[in-house]
Amino acid sequence: MAATANQEAKGLTLIEAIRQGIYEEMTRDETVFVIGEDVGAYGGAFKLTEGFIDDFGAERMIDTPISEAAIVGAACGAALMGMKPVAEFQFIDFISCGFDMLTNYAAKSRYRGCGAIQAVFRGPCGSGVRGGPFHSLNAESFFLNTAGLKMVEPSTAYDAKGLIKAAIRDPDPVLFFEHKKLYRLPRLREELPTTDYIVEIGKARTAREGKDLSIITFGAQVLNALDASDILEKEDGLQVEVIDLRTLAPLDKEAILNTVKKTNRAMVLHESSLTGGIGGEISAIIAEEAFEWLDAPVIRVASIDAPVPFAPTMEDYFLPQVSEIVEAARRLARY
Amino acid sequence: MSAKTNLKKSTEPLSCTRETSLSKEQFLELYRFVKMTRMFDEITVRLKRQSKLTGGVFTSLGQEATAVGTAFALEAQDFIAPLIRDIGAVFVKGISPRTIFAQYLGKANAPSRATDVQFHFADLEKGFVGPISHLGDMIPVMTGILLASRMKKENRVAVAYVGDGTTSTGTFHEGVNFAAVQKLPLITIIENNGYAYSTPTRHQCAADNFVEKAVGYGILGLSVDGNDIVACYETMKRAVEHARSGKGSVLIEAHTYRRKGHAEHDNQSYVPNGEIEFWAQNNDPINRYERYLTTEKIASEDEMQKIVAQVSELLESELAIADEAGFPEGISAAYEVFDNRIVKPAFKKKILEK
Numbered sequence: 202m203a204a205t206a207n208q209e210a211k212g213l214t215l216i217e218a219i220r221q222g223i224y225e226e227m228t229r230d231e232t233v234f235v236i237g238e239d240v241g242a243y244g245g246a247f248k249l250t251e252g253f254i255d256d257f258g259a260e261r262m263i264d265t266p267i268s269e270a271a272i273v274g275a276a277c278g279a280a281l282m283g284m285k286p287v288a289e290f291q292f293i294d295f296i297s298c299g300f301d302m303l304t305n306y307a308a309k310s311r312y313r314g315c316g317a318i319q320a321v322f323r324g325p326c327g328s329g330v331r332g333g334p335f336h337s338l339n340a341e342s343f344f345l346n347t348a349g350l351k352m353v354e355p356s357t358a359y360d361a362k363g364l365i366k367a368a369i370r371d372p373d374p375v376l377f378f379e380h381k382k383l384y385r386l387p388r389l390r391e392e393l394p395t396t397d398y399i400v401e402i403g404k405a406r407t408a409r410e411g412k413d414l415s416i417i418t419f420g421a422q423v424l425n426a427l428d429a430s431d432i433l434e435k436e437d438g439l440q441v442e443v444i445d446l447r448t449l450a451p452l453d454k455e456a457i458l459n460t461v462k463k464t465n466r467a468m469v470l471h472e473s474s475l476t477g478g479i480g481g482e483i484s485a486i487i488a489e490e491a492f493e494w495l496d497a498p499v500i501r502v503a504s505i506d507a508p509v510p511f512a513p514t515m516e517d518y519f520l521p522q523v524s525e526i527v528e529a530a531r532r533l534a535r536y
Numbered sequence: 537m538s539a540k541t542n543l544k545k546s547t548e549p550l551s552c553t554r555e556t557s558l559s560k561e562q563f564l565e566l567y568r569f570v571k572m573t574r575m576f577d578e579i580t581v582r583l584k585r586q587s588k589l590t591g592g593v594f595t596s597l598g599q600e601a602t603a604v605g606t607a608f609a610l611e612a613q614d615f616i617a618p619l620i621r622d623i624g625a626v627f628v629k630g631i632s633p634r635t636i637f638a639q640y641l642g643k644a645n646a647p648s649r650a651t652d653v654q655f656h657f658a659d660l661e662k663g664f665v666g667p668i669s670h671l672g673d674m675i676p677v678m679t680g681i682l683l684a685s686r687m688k689k690e691n692r693v694a695v696a697y698v699g700d701g702t703t704s705t706g707t708f709h710e711g712v713n714f715a716a717v718q719k720l721p722l723i724t725i726i727e728n729n730g731y732a733y734s735t736p737t738r739h740q741c742a743a744d745n746f747v748e749k750a751v752g753y754g755i756l757g758l759s760v761d762g763n764d765i766v767a768c769y770e771t772m773k774r775a776v777e778h779a780r781s782g783k784g785s786v787l788i789e790a791h792t793y794r795r796k797g798h799a800e801h802d803n804q805s806y807v808p809n810g811e812i813e814f815w816a817q818n819n820d821p822i823n824r825y826e827r828y829l830t831t832e833k834i835a836s837e838d839e840m841q842k843i844v845a846q847v848s849e850l851l852e853s854e855l856a857i858a859d860e861a862g863f864p865e866g867i868s869a870a871y872e873v874f875d876n877r878i879v880k881p882a883f884k885k886k887i888l889e890k
Binding site: 232234236260261263265266268269270271272273274275276277278279280281282283284286301302305306309310311312313314315316317348349351371372373403451 | 646647648649651652656657658660665666668669670673674675676677678679680681682683684685686687688706707710711713714717718872873874875878879882
């Protein structure tokens with residue numbers, strides 16, 4: 202089977218985990234199908250669905266014109282008919298071209314009594330790969346203020362497979378963000394259960410236990426948070442707790458508040474720009490609902506308020522760096 | 537081209553095409569639906585003036601034949617996504633007036649739970665897909681309906697009703713093109729009624745006719761007099777046969793005229809003097825059809841009057857039934873954002889609670 206092509210290295214990478222998740226869902230449920238640009242015959246720009254067309258045929262691996270609004274709209278229409286589309290954006294940057302259909306059609310259909318949209322809208326997101334201003338987007342804050350859309354972003358292979366399967370089975374529209382820097386990162390290679398499993402949407406995960414301060418984050422920044430935590434433990438003796446949100450909408454408020462009540466100090470870390478980012482929402486939740494538990498003001502660490510620049514020097518300046526996370530954590534611990 | 541030049545200057549009063557296979561029963565059914573459309577609109581205008589309606593009132597005055605005639609050529613398994621001026625097509629698909637009244641009145645038992653306006657609701661069992669306000673968006677959605685239908689080996693045709701203004705949107709292009717490439721049985725009906733809100737068609741498109749777009753998409757294009765209900769039916773029948781037999785999508789341009797403003801509040805100050813009256817006097821689709829039914833000896837005045845009386849009685853009793861229902865509780869707003877078995881309702885934050 203094509204879905205387990207890379208056998209020599211142990212375990213699956215994040216992209217292989219997503220691929221396997223979609224493959225398994227398409228195998229167990231014939232209403233699941235894939236739609237997007239270059240997804241069928243070519244196997245996707247990142248080769249995530251390579252070979253699927255041989256096993257599932259062109260009717261279930263639908264290559265479209267360059268028409269993101271049509272991709273989203275067609276996915277919605279098919280969902281109304283009881284199908285379970287997995288629609289791909291070649292890069293999440295192009296989700297802007299489907300924004301109207303997502304926010305006006307997909308998000309509101311159930312609420313308007315016009316039918317549930319059980320559909321997944323997925324694609325590679327994220328900066329740090331020298332992709333420039335149009336291949337590096339993190340789009341979650343564009344959609345955070347739209348009720349009716351779920352948002353998910355995994356940072357491990359186990360979660361990637363479990364969450365994509367959960368997203369496909371979820372009765373509501375799910376935006377599934379895949380950080381492209383994590384796709385083939387050897388560090389994330391992981392042996393996954395051979396039996397069917399899902400990871401519940403709406404639940405955060407504790408990526409590292411700690412008692413001194415919390416870093417609340419998701420996606421590729423989970424790895425930066427873990428690296429920073431190692432340094433802080435070694436050099437400062439600080440026990441940092443890292444919360445991997447995994448689901449960005451609806452947020453796991455309980456997990457956010459629990460970690461704050463445990464460590465009394467919180468940093469919110471994300472890769473999209475600071476202003477209007479999801480960190481503002483998380484900080485507000487903490488301020489409103491756990492103010493008495495705080496020993497320090499919540500600190501946000503995020504990218505600067507600029508488009509994502511191309512040159513490595515500038516992109517590194519743009520993005521949160523491990524050294525900056527370490528410094529911010531020290532400030533938080535000292536306060 | 538101006539809406540006025542659509543009209544052939546003729547001393548003969550306009551009627552409808554004689555080339556048809558419709559039976560007497562079907563002729564009368566068409567009459568019933570087209571009258572129902574106009575009379576429904578008259579009631580909603582009345583309700584608006586009585587301040588019984590809070591939302592906008594959009595009527596199809598002068599263009600009722602297009603929606604009714606085209607929808608009449610569909611089968612039960614076919615799907616439609618109508619525009620605000622296609623209430624006739626909604627009736628033809630078997631949606632009851634009481635349901636639409638409930639939507640207009642914002643009643644709790646309306647299909648949208650009064651979360652949305654007018655006929656922004658759906659009845660998928662009857663092949664009615666709920667439209668949204670963003671013009672053109674329904675074309676990709678209908679494309680998806682047809683992709684699903686193909687995967688499920690169902691034999692469905694889907695119709696997206698759009699206006700002349702819709703053709704300027706990106707979703708119109710993306711949807712029509714995608715359906716064309718996939719050879720899907722999608723029929724897009726452009727109801728060219730002369731105006732998009734206040735914008736005349738010459739500011740919408742530089743081509744002489746919208747149907748010319750079909751050439752660019754590589755699909756069948758058909759043009760029809762949208763105020764000839766029989767021609768609308770026959771043209772649509774041809775389009776449905778083409779689509780259903782696997783030959784691909786169809787674009788129909790129906791030439792008609794919008795005699796009311798965009799909505800009831802619109803005073804139509806942008807319309808040249810005399811244009812509305814000209815159409816009302818010379819090219820009213822219902823007058824034309826009545827003349828046709830009489831001169832072709834299909835129906836007598838008595839028969840037509842009987843139908844009108846029945847429709848009037850039906851609409852008033854349907855309105856009364858719809859009006860009996862209550863309005864939604866405010867808290868209903870919190871439900872069904874997501875499946876509430878999984879995500880709890882979006883209740884208002886209790887600011888005063890500690």
